[in-house]
Amino acid sequence: MAPSPDRPVEITAATRHYRGIFQRRSAAEIRELAHTKRFMERLTADPDFRLALAENIDCPAKAAAQYGLERDPADVPTLWRHDHLKWRHSDARNRWPRAAAWDDYLAEMFQHRDMIREEGATEAIHPRFDQWRQRQIRRAYSELGASAHSVVHPIVAFELSEGCTVGCWFCGLSAEQFVGHVSYAEKASLWQGVISAMSERFGTAAQTGFCYWATDPCDNPDYDKFIADYYHLTGALPQTTTAAPLKDEALTRRILGLFSQFKTVTNRFSVLSVKHLDKIHAAFTAEELMGVELVMQSKHALSSKAVAGRARQRMEKLRRAGKSDKISQLEIDHTTIACVSGFLVSMVRQSVQLIVPVPGSDRYPLGYRVFGERSFDDAHAFGAAIDELIQIHMTPDMPAHWPARFRSDLKYAPLENGFKLTSRCLEHVIQNDACGHSFGALLAAGNLTVRELISAVVDAGVSPMVAAEFMDAIFATGVLEEFGSPAEFDIDMGPVAPAARAG
Numbered sequence: 001m002a003p004s005p006d007r008p009v010e011i012t013a014a015t016r017h018y019r020g021i022f023q024r025r026s027a028a029e030i031r032e033l034a035h036t037k038r039f040m041e042r043l044t045a046d047p048d049f050r051l052a053l054a055e056n057i058d059c060p061a062k063a064a065a066q067y068g069l070e071r072d073p074a075d076v077p078t079l080w081r082h083d084h085l086k087w088r089h090s091d092a093r094n095r096w097p098r099a100a101a102w103d104d105y106l107a108e109m110f111q112h113r114d115m116i117r118e119e120g121a122t123e124a125i126h127p128r129f130d131q132w133r134q135r136q137i138r139r140a141y142s143e144l145g146a147s148a149h150s151v152v153h154p155i156v157a158f159e160l161s162e163g164c165t166v167g168c169w170f171c172g173l174s175a176e177q178f179v180g181h182v183s184y185a186e187k188a189s190l191w192q193g194v195i196s197a198m199s200e201r202f203g204t205a206a207q208t209g210f211c212y213w214a215t216d217p218c219d220n221p222d223y224d225k226f227i228a229d230y231y232h233l234t235g236a237l238p239q240t241t242t243a244a245p246l247k248d249e250a251l252t253r254r255i256l257g258l259f260s261q262f263k264t265v266t267n268r269f270s271v272l273s274v275k276h277l278d279k280i281h282a283a284f285t286a287e288e289l290m291g292v293e294l295v296m297q298s299k300h301a302l303s304s305k306a307v308a309g310r311a312r313q314r315m316e317k318l319r320r321a322g323k324s325d326k327i328s329q330l331e332i333d334h335t336t337i338a339c340v341s342g343f344l345v346s347m348v349r350q351s352v353q354l355i356v357p358v359p360g361s362d363r364y365p366l367g368y369r370v371f372g373e374r375s376f377d378d379a380h381a382f383g384a385a386i387d388e389l390i391q392i393h394m395t396p397d398m399p400a401h402w403p404a405r406f407r408s409d410l411k412y413a414p415l416e417n418g419f420k421l422t423s424r425c426l427e428h429v430i431q432n433d434a435c436g437h438s439f440g441a442l443l444a445a446g447n448l449t450v451r452e453l454i455s456a457v458v459d460a461g462v463s464p465m466v467a468a469e470f471m472d473a474i475f476a477t478g479v480l481e482e483f484g485s486p487a488e489f490d491i492d493m494g495p496v497a498p499a500a501r502a503g
């Protein structure tokens, strides 16, 4: 149920953990961390600073002073000196307590990220949705490469504007030009009804939601009012990620003020150039940005870009021109910036899509897949729309009329009692003495429906119950192709190839 004045919001384990990160440390310790953080930001973003450090290796404080940094880099050598990296995660790290304190803080932050993924679980309150989301999580670990571990699969994202004024060349979602935003005065009641509809169905999992997508929060001057409502209705202040923190400094400060008050998740500013970093550091003190991760998107930053949206288009253009397609310093098989396994809601268009993250590709250039879409006029219609999307696309078993085949990115190899599938980053070994080999061969051939495949295995002498249970077990691992509508699969599946028969 959605909270009411008599039923206060529930503070979850993730929020308690997050608040604990700040409460367990003294003000002096937080201040120390804030200045180590500022040093790390300059180090990651600014190639000239890295050069200055290299030139002043015996007295790096000189380089730090040139950039107005309080942290003496000599106090944290394991964070930046190649010859000290080997001690970063060993007992010897305690020789540099400020660096060790930073790594302890990061470890707690990563733990929080993993807790958010867990927070999206709805096994008790909505098992049907949970079964679907857990399958998408398993698929993502197998399909998304390096991106998989940072994706927390929030169950919902909201757009409070249409398009984006920033126009980043690398935008993984290829955001369109800015068109406009929803006003809180006009939409507050619908907004509260929509959030409540999510809370009623998904309980505290609604706390994983956030309020931007192919939009920038700072394009909506009422953004802080919308997220304040979100906190009061769900118990969590959504994460804010903005590439325009200086556009309306008063708005940004209101967002930071809400963070200080409610502290549920770290915010993020995208830094577009070294000059942008200079301005952000000039506008906000190290202490003010303690709750903000700076995501370095500038040219020589030690970071990577997801191969999706406009970044992917840029790479293709470079390749076509016969040039290197390297667009970032780090290349780590970063496949998508999409993270939601659930609902993408536009409050401007009053529409909701069911989406999942996938690697950017010709078929899914924006790095996410849309299973279905509905529109809504009011909160009741919104609830009905998500119920319908769940009903249609989250069937408890794999529909009998679906083609039964492996995901196209998987390489198949038969085993004596099963099969091995290899993805870009994982190996799946699936075995069953009674029918593992037959299932593997038939799924690899991919020209039967689920019903036909189970019949073929049963005809070869396997018990119907064993065959059906094994089919369910394979489906749950996320290695099978999933279909949004009949239009997505071949209507004429052709004759069954002899090699694909069971037995």
Ligand code: SF4
Residues within 6 Å of the ligand: 164, 165, 166, 167, 168, 170, 171, 172, 173, 174, 175, 213, 214, 215, 216, 242, 243, 244
């Ligand atoms: S990355 Fe974000 S800020 Fe940049 S264009 Fe895309 S939506 Fe806008």
